[in-house]
Amino acid sequence: xxxxxxxxxxxxxxxxHAELLVLATLAEAPSYGYAISRGIASKSEGDFALGPAxxxxxxxxxxxxxxxxxxxxxxxxxxxxxxxxxESKGRRRKWYTISTKGxxxxxxxxxxxxxxxxxxxxxxxxxxxxxxxxxxGATA
Amino acid sequence: xxxxxSTSTGTTTKAKRSKGDIKPSTQDPIQRWLDIFMPMTGLPKxxxxxIRAELEDHLRARVDDLMITGLSEPEAVQKAVNELGETAxxxxxxxxxxxxxxxxxxHAALIAIAGSALTxxxxxxxxxxGTPPARTAxxxxxxxxxxxxxGASSDARYAFAGTAPxxxxxxxxLGSLFDAIREATDRPLVIHWNHLEDIGIQEDTSIxxxxxxxxxxxxxxxxxxxxxxxxxxxxxVLESPGMIEISSTxxxxxxxxxxxxxxxxxxxxxxxxxxxxxxGFDGYGAGGSxxxxxxxxxxxxxxxxxxxxxxDLGGDLSTLNLVGGSLLIKSPxxxxxxIEAFLELVRREDAxxxxxxxxxxxxTRRLQAERDERRRQAHLEQARLMExxxxxxxxxxxxxxxxxxxxxxxxxxRVTAELAELNASQxxxxxxxxxxxxxxxxxxxxxxxxEIEENAREAFIRGSRVSDLTVIRESIRxxxxxxxxxxxxxxxxxxxxxxxxLKEQGDRLRSISNRVNN
Numbered sequence: 001x002x003x004x005x006x007x008x009x010x011x012x013x014x015x016x017h018a019e020l021l022v023l024a025t026l027a028e029a030p031s032y033g034y035a036i037s038r039g040i041a042s043k044s045e046g047d048f049a050l051g052p053a054x055x056x057x058x059x060x061x062x063x064x065x066x067x068x069x070x071x072x073x074x075x076x077x078x079x080x081x082x083x084x085x086x087e088s089k090g091r092r093r094k095w096y097t098i099s100t101k102g103x104x105x106x107x108x109x110x111x112x113x114x115x116x117x118x119x120x121x122x123x124x125x126x127x128x129x130x131x132x133x134x135x136x137g138a139t140a
Numbered sequence: 141x142x143x144x145x146s147t148s149t150g151t152t153t154k155a156k157r158s159k160g161d162i163k164p165s166t167q168d169p170i171q172r173w174l175d176i177f178m179p180m181t182g183l184p185k186x187x188x189x190x191i192r193a194e195l196e197d198h199l200r201a202r203v204d205d206l207m208i209t210g211l212s213e214p215e216a217v218q219k220a221v222n223e224l225g226e227t228a229x230x231x232x233x234x235x236x237x238x239x240x241x242x243x244x245x246x247h248a249a250l251i252a253i254a255g256s257a258l259t260x261x262x263x264x265x266x267x268x269x270g271t272p273p274a275r276t277a278x279x280x281x282x283x284x285x286x287x288x289x290x291g292a293s294s295d296a297r298y299a300f301a302g303t304a305p306x307x308x309x310x311x312x313x314l315g316s317l318f319d320a321i322r323e324a325t326d327r328p329l330v331i332h333w334n335h336l337e338d339i340g341i342q343e344d345t346s347i348x349x350x351x352x353x354x355x356x357x358x359x360x361x362x363x364x365x366x367x368x369x370x371x372x373x374x375x376x377v378l379e380s381p382g383m384i385e386i387s388s389t390x391x392x393x394x395x396x397x398x399x400x401x402x403x404x405x406x407x408x409x410x411x412x413x414x415x416x417x418x419x420g421f422d423g424y425g426a427g428g429s430x431x432x433x434x435x436x437x438x439x440x441x442x443x444x445x446x447x448x449x450x451x452d453l454g455g456d457l458s459t460l461n462l463v464g465g466s467l468l469i470k471s472p473x474x475x476x477x478x479i480e481a482f483l484e485l486v487r488r489e490d491a492x493x494x495x496x497x498x499x500x501x502x503x504t505r506r507l508q509a510e511r512d513e514r515r516r517q518a519h520l521e522q523a524r525l526m527e528x529x530x531x532x533x534x535x536x537x538x539x540x541x542x543x544x545x546x547x548x549x550x551x552x553x554r555v556t557a558e559l560a561e562l563n564a565s566q567x568x569x570x571x572x573x574x575x576x577x578x579x580x581x582x583x584x585x586x587x588x589x590x591e592i593e594e595n596a597r598e599a600f601i602r603g604s605r606v607s608d609l610t611v612i613r614e615s616i617r618x619x620x621x622x623x624x625x626x627x628x629x630x631x632x633x634x635x636x637x638x639x640x641x642l643k644e645q646g647d648r649l650r651s652i653s654n655r656v657n658n
Contacts, residue, residue: 057237
């Protein structure tokens with residue numbers, strides 16, 4: 001994974017969307033910071049880069065707001081080193097799980113996002129709106 | 141690797157105050173970077189430890205991934221750290237994330253009122269001379285234990301320090317100020333340097349400033365203000381009859397933690413009533429349970445009062461729990477006055493909302509009453525129109541009935557006249573010849589026979605006609621009885637008989653009436 005600059009045509013990830021993507025990621029399964037960042041970059045094919053400078057303060061904020069709960073894991077060094085994330089030197093890993101309040105906030109984000117998208121699509125020619133949706137669907 | 145000390149915010153005082161886990165001799169570059177970065181966040185130590193562990197996990201995982209792509213370890217470490225961006229910016233990001241500017245409050249008015257009142261009314265009044273007793277009672281206290289905080293606010297006047305002038309020369313330090321105060325006061329002065337050093341304040345911390353000499357009591361206030369920081373707190377002065385202690389606000393807060401209960405059942409009842417949202421209590425938990433509604437109060441409370449101390453927000457001094465309709469709050473003594481003031485503001489805001497709701501309810505009732513009246517008038521008008529229509533229909537029906545009666549009476553007269561005429565002609569016919577003319581044994585001429593046959597034929601025709609007219613007359617009479625008296629005529633009832641009955645009934649009623657009146 002590389003933190004390269006996003007495609008010029010791709011809009012910058014706003015704080016609201018960053019929160020949406022993080023909560024959506026955690027809604028699928030609990031995760032930790034580095035894996036969250038990696039997952040978002042992978043799923044967006046590098047267009048969305050939520051680097052550590054934005055991600056970790058965001059996670060801290062989400063935890064403070066009660067939208068996520070956290071737990072610590074003692075990460076032991078793997079014997080065979082097959083999973084690079086576990087090649088640790090006895091460090092601690094902070095896991096995040098979306099809370100009930102966080103799930104409600106995610107629903108609100110999703111509804112707002114869909115409403116906004118629908119409103120914007122209403123202004124677009126039918127061919128452009130359909131072609132945009134098709135291209136995303138093909139690559140997802 | 142970015143040099144975090146070369147930031148625009150670095151000052152001598154702040155550099156000396158950075159009290160993170162600095163281990164400059166470590167060989168691990170990631171640990172070395174974390175050693176330097178963590179104090180820059182200015183967060184409490186417990187919070188720094190967590191962030192440090194998380195960032196270390198991130199950096200090591202990232203280094204592992206980068207090394208897989210072919211980078212050497214030093215290159216991978218450099219790149220991973222660079223990806224974190226400028227360390228000062230990252231430190232600010234963490235501070236901002238964990239100390240928001242105030243949000244998720246349910247009433248904008250409450251924010252404005254609480255913010256200004258808390259800032260002006262509590263912080264400044266807490267230690268002002270002449271402050272109303274009600275405000276200072278929670279802070280000063282009057283017990284045998286050391287009185288609560290009388291420091292931490294730079295507007296405090298420390299009478300115990302005396303009025304001897306103190307000069308803020310270039311060599312003025314906290315140590316020299318405390319020495320001067322020790323000379324001036326008659327009570328022992330105990331300075332907890334260990335706690336002060338935890339927040340980066342030492343005996344030789346400079347308090348030089350461009351100021352004229354001021355009385356010691358004011359000098360102490362100025363020095364406290366100068367050395368106070370938002371992140372580490374500052375100097376606190378604890379007065380008691382036996383001594384004066386100077387320590388850190390953090391240490392004094394820990395010592396003066398108190399548990400108090402605050403009855404908020406009235407506030408919760410407002411928010412849990414079924415029509416809470418309609419009235420204006422539209423925060424979290426509106427119309428729901430006490431515990432949900434309490435969040436709309438405790439959330440802003442923790443945001444606005446001693447934010448960094450709440451356990452729910454990462455602190456380690458203050459906790460609150462809802463027990464029934466009361467808040468059980470454990471917090472340093474100096475914050476309880478602010479908590480009381482906050483709840484008082486909430487009550488005032490609630491009262492305003494209720495008053496506004498009453499006004500709206502009154503207005504709604506008035507409009508409803510007007511609508512009801514308009515509806516009633518509309519119903520009355522409709523009833524009047526229907527009555528008018530009904531009256532017209534009755535009159536029309538009556539008119540038709542009278543026309544029908546007149547027609548039937550005319551027809552009855554005509555039929556009666558025709559019957560009379562037929563009876564009369566029959567009489568003439570019957571008595572035009574003697575009875576012997578019709579005897580069966582009489583000899584008759586052909587002309588006489590034809591006359592008899594003609595007479596018989598005429599009589600038959602006449603008889604049939606009389607029969608028909610009689611039936612018609614009876615039918616007309618029955619219809620007239622029904623139309624005039626509304627009764628179905630029974631067999632043998634005649635119009636004349638009914639009229640006689642009605643006359644007799646009327647005479648009886650008049651007789652009774654006369655007897656009653658007499």
